[in-house]
Amino acid sequence: MxxxxxxxxxxxxxxxxxxxxxxxxxxxxxxxxxxxxxxxxxxxxxxxxxxxxxxxxxxxxxxxxxxxxxxxxxxxxxxxxxxxxxxxxxxxxxxxxxxxxxxxxxxxxxxxxxxxxxxxxxxxxxxxxxxxxxxxxxxxxxxxxxxAPTEVSLEASICALAMNAHTAYYGLLLKGQPRPGDTVLISGAAGATGVQAGQIAKIAGCRVVGIAGGAEKCAMLVNELGFDAAIDYKAENVLEAIGRTCPDGVDIFFDNVGGPILDAALAHLAMGARVVICGGISDYDNIEDPDALYGVKNHFMLLMRRARMEGFVVFDFLGGADQQRCERDLTRWFQAGRLxxxxxxxxxxxxxxxxxxxxxxxxxxxxxxxxxxxx
Amino acid sequence: MxxxxxxxxxxxxxxxxxxxxxxxxxxxxxxxxxxxxxxxxxxxxxxxxxxxxxxxxxxxxxxxxxxxxxxxxxxxxxxxxxxxxxxxxxxxxxxxxxxxxxxxxxxxxxxxxxxxxxxxxxxxxxxxxxxxxxxxxxxxxxxxxxxAPTEVSLEASICALAMNAHTAYYGLLLKGQPRPGDTVLISGAAGATGVQAGQIAKIAGCRVVGIAGGAEKCAMLVNELGFDAAIDYKAENVLEAIGRTCPDGVDIFFDNVGGPILDAALAHLAMGARVVICGGISDYDNIEDPDALYGVKNHFMLLMRRARMEGFVVFDFLGGADQQRCERDLTRWFQAGRLxxxxxxxxxxxxxxxxxxxxxxxxxxxxxxxxxxxx
The missing domain is CATH 3.90.180.10 (Medium-chain alcohol dehydrogenases, catalytic domain)
Structure with missing residues (x-):
């Protein structure tokens, strides 16, 4: 290959x-x-x-x-x-x-x-x-x-202006509803959607912490993409690391992973937090067998913290009222070098x-x- | 006693x-x-x-x-x-x-x-x-x-116009956002909050299915309170019974119980469903030990069904914009014999x-x- x-x-x-x-x-x-x-x-x-x-x-x-x-x-x-x-x-x-x-x-x-x-x-x-x-x-x-390719290469289009970026845009902005100063935690942060969600969260004026696997990916998040902190789930205790990097709690958790990382994030929700379920890659091999799925224990924190957890699928936004604004914003941010x-x-x-x-x-x-x- | x-x-x-x-x-x-x-x-x-x-x-x-x-x-x-x-x-x-x-x-x-x-x-x-x-x-x-007691007895006030009724009102109407024709499923339906939530859901024009323990409570929900159906969790397979009584899926799940009943309800969510976490009585003995808490396996359905799960605490609504309307509506419905x-x-x-x-x-x-x- x-x-x-x-x-x-x-x-x-x-x-x-x-x-x-x-x-x-x-x-x-x-x-x-x-x-x-x-x-x-x-x-x-x-x-x-x-x-x-x-x-x-x-x-x-x-x-x-x-x-x-x-x-x-x-x-x-x-x-x-x-x-x-x-x-x-x-x-x-x-x-x-x-x-x-x-x-x-x-x-x-x-x-x-x-x-x-x-x-x-x-x-x-x-x-x-x-x-x-x-x-x-x-x-x-x-x-x-x-x-047209003369304006943006096809590679750049599919990476920064297409499905992953739309997913990040709708999930973070419409479901997560960020306010400036919010702490945004992102799992799968070095993935195609995660990097876009993190950059959009920075544009929205938030503190952004990413969870990724390995020192190289974590360094990329902080040094290249402007994340405020990164957690290496392969080397750190994630529960403890979220507490350390999000001392005021997590206002928005943008989750691509599910499983124990979702549980750890739920334990650190701030009051009125929003958990945006974009994906759950850790459990995709178990979706045919519900008994094999990971059991989330800290969902109770949604009650304790008056928080909400919401799933979304990017298709649902296509043709909707926000699509034009999404395309315009992504293009503008990309051309300005912010995505x-x-x-x-x-x-x-x-x-x-x-x-x-x-x-x-x-x-x-x-x-x-x-x-x-x-x- | x-x-x-x-x-x-x-x-x-x-x-x-x-x-x-x-x-x-x-x-x-x-x-x-x-x-x-x-x-x-x-x-x-x-x-x-x-x-x-x-x-x-x-x-x-x-x-x-x-x-x-x-x-x-x-x-x-x-x-x-x-x-x-x-x-x-x-x-x-x-x-x-x-x-x-x-x-x-x-x-x-x-x-x-x-x-x-x-x-x-x-x-x-x-x-x-x-x-x-x-x-x-x-x-x-x-x-x-x-x-004053001359208008409403203290017993009636505390049962139908006080905290449980406020909880049902805010949880069902503001968090659940019912539309006429929605199917509303309520756990702990024969409890003090459940009976009020069910009656308010009927007033909102919904189909209402209650989950309660025992034939007597189930009969009370249907015969006295106008629920459309009831599920006896002590005698029935709840997962199967929800499918049978909610054939078009659950638009709002008003949950007082948590645990396996929450999992069963999640499996039957309709598109765009709202899960309102009012309480989780099945797990209250475990809140000091997160490891002992029940692990919810079907949270993934929030993604599949583009649904949301939200916790709330009635205190947060006191003194808010909706309190006057809540008190007026509850009093009016009570006096009309609807609560x-x-x-x-x-x-x-x-x-x-x-x-x-x-x-x-x-x-x-x-x-x-x-x-x-x-x-």
């Missing part, structure tokens, strides 16, 4: 790709005639296994009336992809066996039969783990037109599913992307 | 007191010279024991400038009294050893040095487990002037602490009161 890490950008980006040239995916045939698609082969009923998804060669799809065809450039790998492997209804219906895996893609429209979309437009949204996706832009849960990102790029669609595990073993360094094709 | 149960009122009240005459509390001396006070003797560090509180004879207290003296008529016994026995800071500071136990009292002002209060006024609020309490009405967390109650009266302050356990073994039938003196 070839991979490359783009360091924090836009101001200080250093592109050091190990494999700058396009690779022809193995086993995917001639791309001018066929498509390469990861399809659901076996749902996950615990830890992921190598045969949950298989890469298939399929006929090149053609757009129907009202549809566009998108040539994917980057596929986003996200922890919630594991949730989508479940045979159960989670926050979305399960993917039927034999159907394509869903995923967030940024790419170029190469055929359009949809009003408002032209060849060459940059499309981003919920598509498929495939080189080419057919989408009806009006009927897709998450679909946006992105800036940095780090990309970890894996080359070639054939490495997509094997690379997903990097998100669960801490192996990625920044936003994990699979490069499907040239920009 | 003498006790009496007043059946549902006001329309169908049958007062059948077993001991209608005032009893002189044992060991409390001459009431014209001294006061009888339950004081903190040993904090609870698990199940309650008989020596947590002791009844002491104390000098008759005199009000200072700005204070009133209240001759208590009824002491309210509430599950949260167990929380107040804790040596830990919960949602209120712990009660120091030797200090009086706090409690909700309704009584008659027999001396006043406070502006706006006169002898003979009916006072209700957070006082002491005592025959006489000294209160500064302006500095007390929960203090209200209640209707029924059932009182379970124990005679004599000396039975106060021994009677508290009735709340935890299901032994009470209705709002549990200790009669301290004649009206």
């Amino acid at each position: 070839h991979s490359t890490i783009t360091s924090l950008s836009p101001g200080i980006a250093r592109i050091t790709r190990f494999s700058p040239h396009r690779q022809k995916p193995e086993g995917a045939g001639d791309m001018t005639q066929t498509n390469a698609v990861w399809v659901m082969n076996r749902h996950a009923d615990g830890p992921m296994s190598d045969d949950n998804l298989v890469l298939r060669e399929q006929p090149m799809p053609e757009p129907g009336e009202g549809e566009i065809r998108v040539r994917g450039v980057y596929l986003s790998l996200d922890p919630t992809n594991r949730v989508w492997l479940s045979p159960r209804y989670t926050y979305l219906p399960p993917i039927p066996l034999g159907d394509p895996m869903r995923g967030f893609i940024i790419g170029v429209v190469d055929k359009s039969r949809a009003p408002g979309w032209a060849e060459g437009d940059i499309a981003y949204g919920l598509m498929q783990w495939a080189r080419y996706s057919i989408i009806n832009p009006d009927r897709t849960a998450f679909m946006m037109k992105m800036p 940095k990102y780090q990309a970890h790029v894996v080359e070639g669609i054939e490495h997509a599913f094997p690379s997903l595990k990097l998100l669960f073993n801490g192996g990625n360094r920044g936003k994990l992307l699979v490069r499907l094709d040239r920009d | 003498h006790s009496t149960i007043t059946s549902l009122s006001p329309g169908i009240a049958r007062i059948t007191r077993f001991s209608p005459h005032r009893q002189k509390p044992e060991g409390a001396g001459d009431m014209t010279q001294t006061n009888a006070v339950w004081v903190m003797n040993r904090h609870a560090d698990g199940p309650m024991s008989d020596d947590n509180l002791v009844l002491r004879e104390q000098p008759m207290p005199e009000p200072g400038e700005g204070e009133i003296r209240v001759r208590g008529v009824y002491l309210s016994l509430d599950p949260t009294n167990r929380v107040w026995l804790s040596p830990r800071y919960t949602y209120l500071p712990p009660i120091p050893l030797g200090d009086p136990m706090r409690g909700f009292i309704i009584g008659v002002v027999d001396k006043s040095r406070a502006p706006g209060w006169a002898e003979g006024d009916i006072a209700y609020g957070l006082m002491q487990w005592a025959r006489y309490s000294i209160i500064n009405p302006d500095r007390t967390a929960f203090m209200m002037k209640m209707p 029924k109650y059932q009182a379970h009266v124990v005679e004599g302050i000396e039975h106060a602490f021994p009677s508290l356990k009735l709340l935890f073994n299901g032994g009470n039938r209705g709002k549990l009161l200790v009669r301290l003196d004649r009206d």
Whole structure:
């Protein structure tokens, strides 16, 4: 597997790709005639296994009336992809066996039969783990037109202006409702959503403490992204460290992890705190078996501290009243250098599913992307 | 112990007191010279024991400038009294050893040095487990002037217009935010707060399902209070029964119980549901030992269902913008016969602490009161 890490950008980006040239995916045939698609082969009923998804060669799809065809450039790998492997209804219906895996893609429209979309437009949204996706832009849960590559690179768009950033924006600002001076604690803080949530919390005038795994990630949060403090959950007692770094309590806990880290944060809630459940990566292998899920013991603190815990899904905000403001704010902050990102790029669609595990073993360094094709 | 149960009122009240005459509390001396006070003797560090509180004879207290003296008529016994026995800071500071136990009292002002209060006024609020309490009405967390006995009996006031009803009102309406047609599930539904919450939910146009222990309580909820269905947690599989009685999911869960019942309700949340944590009686014996607390496994459903779980404490609403509306609405609904109650009266302050356990073994039938003196 070839991979490359783009360091924090836009101001200080250093592109050091190990494999700058396009690779022809193995086993995917001639791309001018066929498509390469990861399809659901076996749902996950615990830890992921190598045969949950298989890469298939399929006929090149053609757009129907009202549809566009998108040539994917980057596929986003996200922890919630594991949730989508479940045979159960989670926050979305399960993917039927034999159907394509869903995923967030940024790419170029190469055929359009949809009003408002032209060849060459940059499309981003919920598509498929495939080189080419057919989408009806009006009927897709998450679909946006992105800036042209001359303004913002596709890599920067998908890292700093797309789903993770929208998730951070809605979750932190609309659900968390920060006030200047609030203490914001973020778990999974070095992840693609966590880094954006932390930077947005700083923009909102908050003190920000991040929880991440390892000294390198913690140093990045503080030194590169302006977090006020970081907790290394692999080396520290998290319960004690939250108390030390959040001496006035936690006003907003933006949680990507769940499990014992959620319990530790609940123990330190300030009066009137807001716990925003963005994800729960520590328990994704257990969602098929509720008995195996971690039991949260400190939920009682919601009563003691008159606090609230709320889950949200970014799809629900699309097309809503706040979307325009979200897109405008993110673009403005990005252009001002206030939303940095780090990309970890894996080359070639054939490495997509094997690379997903990097998100669960801490192996990625920044936003994990699979490069499907040239920009 | 003498006790009496007043059946549902006001329309169908049958007062059948077993001991209608005032009893002189044992060991409390001459009431014209001294006061009888339950004081903190040993904090609870698990199940309650008989020596947590002791009844002491104390000098008759005199009000200072700005204070009133209240001759208590009824002491309210509430599950949260167990929380107040804790040596830990919960949602209120712990009660120091030797200090009086706090409690909700309704009584008659027999001396006043406070502006706006006169002898003979009916006072209700957070006082002491005592025959006489000294209160500064302006500095007390929960203090209200209640209707004169000629308008509403003191028993009816404390059952249907006081703390439990305020708790139900704020929790259900402000935190639960019901819409007509919502399905509201209530645990501890036959308790003093539960019955008020259920009736208020019906007034708000909701379908209401109550969870209670035993066929008698369940029948009372449906036949006397107009609940749409009831679940007997002692005889039924609660998880299955919630699914059967709430086929479109639970829009509001008003929880007084916590533990496995909370987990079962979380499994059946509707999209956008609100879980209102009013109490968690199943775990009150474990609040001193977080490891012993029940671990909630289905909190993940907050994410899946885009739902929120929020704790609240009724004190926080006192003096707020909604208090006048709360008092006006409760009075109006009570006078219209839409807020029924059932009182379970124990005679004599000396039975106060021994009677508290009735709340935890299901032994009470209705709002549990200790009669301290004649009206």
